[in-house]
Amino acid sequence: MSAPDLSVEIAGVRLQNPVMSASGTFGYGMEYEPYLDLSILGAIVTKAVTLEERLGNPPPRVRETPAGMLNAIGLQNPGVEVFIRDKLPALRGVGVPVIVNISGRSVEEFVRVAQMLCVDGVAALEVNVSCPNVQEEGMYFGVDCDLTGRLTAAVVDACDRPVIVKLSPNVTDITSIARAAAEGGAHALSLINTLVGMSIDTERRRPHLGNVTGGLSGPAIRPIAVRMVHEVARAVDLPIIGMGGIANARDALEFILAGATAVAVGTMNFVEPSAMAAVIDGLADHCRRHGVARITDLVGALQVG
């Protein structure tokens, strides 16, 4: 059979395949250029950008946990102006859609960042309503339906780019937040962000992380992420970017079958810089083996019962 069609569309943005980087795990792309042909990716999702420069949290910022890791970076970034001036030109040059993750302390701050990012080379915005490591920030929005809806609507108004809302798993019912984002006008959803976790140095009786708590990511969280994608896909009629511990094509297919149109690889980029290339190849191979002409035929194709 001919090569399977891996292309997908997320909120009007055409991707050559459904595989992208997860925000915060791929810097601003160029860090990985020596290890991976960036032009093969479906999209590049940047590390979070805020209005002003953020210095980040005191060390230690990362800690390995069983099949995962905790991080508490604290949204360190140079600010949106420097991002546009120093990071975006090289990213644009890669030739794949660039999705910029944005964060802020207030609706107004999100809006200003979104307005400034209405520039060539930005294909879509991902609204980070769920960073667990900065108090009273994204997380504050992402656990509250009203705030999520209001913030989403404000960002949608602020910029003509598609708006993807990144959901926090640290909630009682992720579908209610997903609905609020949909009602606010979100064009797509991405999930999940990290789970709040903690690890303790028993010899020193101190937390391992400088920030005390951090966000848990990696294969350890994958079953939770797949379950949440499954729930949200049934609750909301929006394209979903699924993520959480994807290490290979089989993992990515779990998310796609559960209802994700696209997938993001996060922590595994640290472990294997070419992980996304292997996922893309593996998806094509799976389609061939199963006689699937288009990867979109597998989206939500889970059979239950």
Next chain:
Amino acid sequence: MARALATLMLREEVAPGHYLLHTDCPEVAEASAPGQFVHLRVGDGTDPLLRRPFSVMLAQPATGEVQLLVRAVGRGTEIIATHQAGTRYDLLGPLGNGWGAPAGEANVLLVAGGVGVAPLIFLADHLRSAHPRPYVRALFGGGTQDALVCWTEFAARCEEFTAVTEDGSAGDQGLVTDALAPEIERSRPDMVYACGPDAMLAVVAGICAQAEVPCQVSMEQWMGCGVGACLGCAVPATAGGYVRVCTEGPVFGAEEIDWERMVGP
């Protein structure tokens, strides 16, 4: 900056819980500068998950050998401690910025704490070939004699070598930092190079600043990606904010690090 496969030729237990890995990795042997590190994947699986950074202890371009010094302190390094000859390692590297060259005649003082000796052995080795008349003095400290790991390899590359242990089981009794100020006073080095625990480096930095002797430190930090993307290995910078051990470091000018924020007042 590249990736390579290294084959374990010999794993030598050089002290209790300390292993010297003799690996065959021509690309890294050829490309490594003293002070650089490799980011090593422990296995194919996802537990342990992250790569481990190790300073290169010696690189021999002629033979393709790369030596790495491993202290078994956690899951990853304890697994490495069981590896047999023939084990293949997936490496990123060499990564980071290595030691800067000394001014003048290479009259230098090396200060090592425990496994911090590794990048200093490579430096001492390099100075002997790069300078016509190097004069390398070394202070090597540890809790006990066992912590003075690979001290013979270190001492063999130094004109003068002083061991210091906290319990007095080898060399002088005390902290390596106790010996530093008198040594600087005596030998007036062009440069001090130090690697060891953060608390040691902070004291070394302070003594060198006081004595107005330039000092470079090689730092260790928990690391995610190793290539500058995750910002996980940040340490506080004097200029404000943070610098990345993997990318701006692991070797820094001692004055670049905000030691009070790093280790407390």
